[in-house]
Amino acid sequence: MGYTIIKHPLIDHKMTILRKKETSSMEFRQLVNEISTLMGYEVTRDLETEDIEIETPIAKTMGKRISGKKIGIVPILRAGLGMVEGLLTIIPAARVGHIGMYRDPKTLKPVTYYSKLPKDVASRQMIIVDPMLATGGSLIEAIDELKRNGAKNIKSINLLAAPEGLKAVEEAHPDVEIYIAALDEKLNEDKYIVPGLGDAGDRLFGTK
Numbered sequence: 001m002g003y004t005i006i007k008h009p010l011i012d013h014k015m016t017i018l019r020k021k022e023t024s025s026m027e028f029r030q031l032v033n034e035i036s037t038l039m040g041y042e043v044t045r046d047l048e049t050e051d052i053e054i055e056t057p058i059a060k061t062m063g064k065r066i067s068g069k070k071i072g073i074v075p076i077l078r079a080g081l082g083m084v085e086g087l088l089t090i091i092p093a094a095r096v097g098h099i100g101m102y103r104d105p106k107t108l109k110p111v112t113y114y115s116k117l118p119k120d121v122a123s124r125q126m127i128i129v130d131p132m133l134a135t136g137g138s139l140i141e142a143i144d145e146l147k148r149n150g151a152k153n154i155k156s157i158n159l160l161a162a163p164e165g166l167k168a169v170e171e172a173h174p175d176v177e178i179y180i181a182a183l184d185e186k187l188n189e190d191k192y193i194v195p196g197l198g199d200a201g202d203r204l205f206g207t208k
Contacts, residue, residue: 001177003166006042011035011181015159019197025206029082032131032159032204035181036086039157043127043179044071044091069153072124074099074117076142079201083129083157095124099142110141115149122150131200133161133180134193136168143173159200160184162193 017023018031048068053060071094075081084096100114118124128142139156146154154176156169161180164187169178184193192198202208 001175002170003161003178003180003183004042005180005183006039008038011038014038015181018159019195021198023203025203028203032082032200033086035159036083036129036157037089039159039179039181040087040090043155043157047125069123069125070095070120072097072118072121072126072151074126074128074142074146076101076128076130076138077114079132079204080128080130082200082204083131083159087127087129087157094127097121097126099128099145101138101141110137112141112145115145117146117149121146122152124151125153125155126151128154128156129158130156131159131204132193132196133158133165133169133178134187135162135191136165136172139165139169139178140172143169143176155179160193160196162187 014031014035018028047066049064050067051062052065054063071091073084073087073094074097075084077098077100088094095118097117099112101110102113104111126146130139133139143154156176156178159181161183184196186194188194199208
């Protein structure tokens with residue numbers, strides 16, 4: 001399915017402030033929350049609706065309501081937590097799962113150590129959230145974990161992505177659509193996105 005860069009003046013403006021090294025943790029958290037909400041509108045654009053008759057204080061009329069798959073949101077711990085509230089603002093009925101990983105010291109690949117997902121993932125549109133898509137390893141493992149639990153409809157929302165990571169995820173899971181706010185230049189030798197925004201988890205939670 002490939003990837004979509006969500007272009008919007010508000011997203012571009014907020015991403016610029018997010019990247020600045022002077023931005024405080026408090027501002028960083030608020031911006032991640034706001035950008036996630038804005039991106040959520042685009043990601044949910046294809047939700048199915050059905051006609052429903054309602055009555056206003058004036059007259060009866062026809063309206064629309066969501067009728068398709070229910071939504072599940074899955075943050076990759078810990079940075080993904082910063083994006084959940086922004087999505088719940090517009091999808092308050094969504095179920096929230098969590099996936100935690102560590103990097104195997106020998107293979108250097110992510111390994112899931114914690115996974116708590118809604119029981120009905122097979123019937124839900126699952127949305128993985130993580131601010132950074134760098135090497136793609138964490139996202140590939142998260143998608144693997146969802147599929148191991150029966151998920152069939154998966155999307156991913158990432159604020160920033162590196163070309164290397166996008167390519168890796170697309171090759172491993174061509175059926176997953178990825179939504180990003182910006183595509184950066186490359187990964188450096190330490191596997192950080194360039195120009196990027198630093199360590200999203202540390203900046204969200206003030207741990208550096």
